[in-house]
C-alpha cells in the first residue's frame with residue numbers, strides 16, 4: 509500500500525468533543541453495515557463499492573486500446589456528457605495533467621487536446637468550440653448513462669454532423685465512442701445501428717459514482733494518465749474503508765464529524781482547495797454530496813472555494829458572515845513543482861524576507877494561517893490530506909469520498925442513491941419545448957410565464 513489519504517479533524521476540538529465522536533460510533537457503524545450488507549434504500553446502486561477490485565478486465569483493456577487509437581489519430585478528443593458523465597473525468601484530467609494542457613506546444617504534450625461539451629446549452633460555447641476544431645483531426649466520446657439527457661444529446665448532434673462532414677459516415681463512425689447503458693436507451697440503439705465502439709455504465713453504478721468505470725476511464729486514459737494507478741489507489745482506499753476500525757477509519761470519521769456538525773446547525777460545508785487543479789475535484793464532490801444528501805428537505809449544502817483566490821472575494825463571509833458553515837480543506841501535501849523565491853538587490857516590494865523560500869511554503873503558510881483564522885471565526889475546520897498529486901492518491905480520494913457519502917447519507921436518513929428532485933426542471937423544460945406528451949403541462953406553464 510502506498511501513502512494513504514489522511515482525514516484530520518483535530519482542529520474541531522473546540523466544536524466537537526471526543527465523547528461526541530464516541531457516541532456517534534454505533535450510528536456510523538450501523539450506517540456502514542446497511543451500506544455494505546446492501547440492505548438500505550437505493551441498494552440497487554451499490555456496484556461502486558466493489559468496482560476497484562471487481563471490474564470488467566476485458567473492457568478495461570479495450571479502454572486502453574481505444575485511448576491509444578484516439579491518441580494516434582486525433583489532435584482533439586471531445587468529451588460529451590453532463591453531471592456524473594462529465595465531472596469525474598474532468599476532475600481527474602485537470603488534477604493529473606499540466607495546468608495548461610490544451611495549449612501546450614506540440615512536442616510538450618503527446619496526447620490530444622481534450623474539450624468538454626454537452627455540459628450546458630450554450631450556443632456560444634458550441635460555436636466557439638467548432639472554431640477550435642477547424643483543421644484538426646478529432647474523435648468524440650459521448651457519455652450518457654440514460655442516453656436521453658438533453659444537453660449531451662444536443663452537443664452530440666452538432667459535432668456528429670461536423671465529424672461526418674469531415675470524414676464521411678463510415679470513418680466518422682469509427683471516431684465515435686459511446687459510453688452508455690449496456691442494453692437500453694437511445695444512445696445504445698444508435699451505437700448498435702452505427703457500429704460505434706461502446707463502453708458500459710453498469711446498471712448498479714449511478715452517474716455520480718461512475719468515475720472509475722469507462723465513464724471516467726476512457727477520457728482519463730486519453731490524457732495519458734495512469735488508470736492502473738487510479739484503480740489501485742481506489743482499491744487500497746476500499747480496503748481501508750471496509751476493514752479499518754471506526755477510530756482510525758478516515759471515511760467513517762468524516763461521515764461522523766459532518767453529521768455532528770450538521771446537528772449543531774452547520775448547514776453548509778465548504779470544500780476549500782489551495783491548488784487550481786483541484787477545482788473540478790471540488791465540482792465532482794459537490795455533485796456527489798449534493799445529489800446524494802439534498803432531499804426530503806434535508807442535507808448539508810455542498811459549496812466550494814478555490815484558495816487563496818477566493819480569500820480575496822469570499823474570505824470575508826467565511827471569516828465573519830452568518831455562522832452556518834464548516835470547512836473541509838483538500839491539502840495536497842507534496843507539490844509536484846518547486847519554485848524558489850530569489851533575493852532582489854532593492855527590496856521595493858518588501859518580499860526579500862521570503863528569499864530562499866519556495867512558493868509552496870508560502871501557499872502552505874497561507875493555508876495554515878487561514879485554517880486558524882477560520883477556526884477562530886467559529887468555522888470548524890476539517891482536512892483531507894492528499895499525499896501527492898498523482899493518480900494513486902486521486903483513486904484513493906474518489907473512493908474515500910464515495911464511501912463517506914454512502915455512510916453519511918444513511919446517517920442522515922435519506923436514500924443517497926436516487927435524485928428524484930432533478931426531474932422537476934426537466935419536465936417543465938420539455939413542456940415548454942413542446943415535446944410530445946407534455947401538451948397539458950405546457951398550457952399550464954405558459955399561463956404562469
Ligand SMILES: O=P(O)(O)OC[C@H]1O[C@H](O)[C@H](O)[C@@H](O)[C@@H]1O
Nearest residue numbers: 591592593652653654657715930
Ligand atoms: O449520464 P446521463 O444519464 O446523461 O446523466 C447525466 C446526469 O444528469 C442527470 O440529470 C442526473 O441528475 C445526474 O445524476 C446525471 O449524472
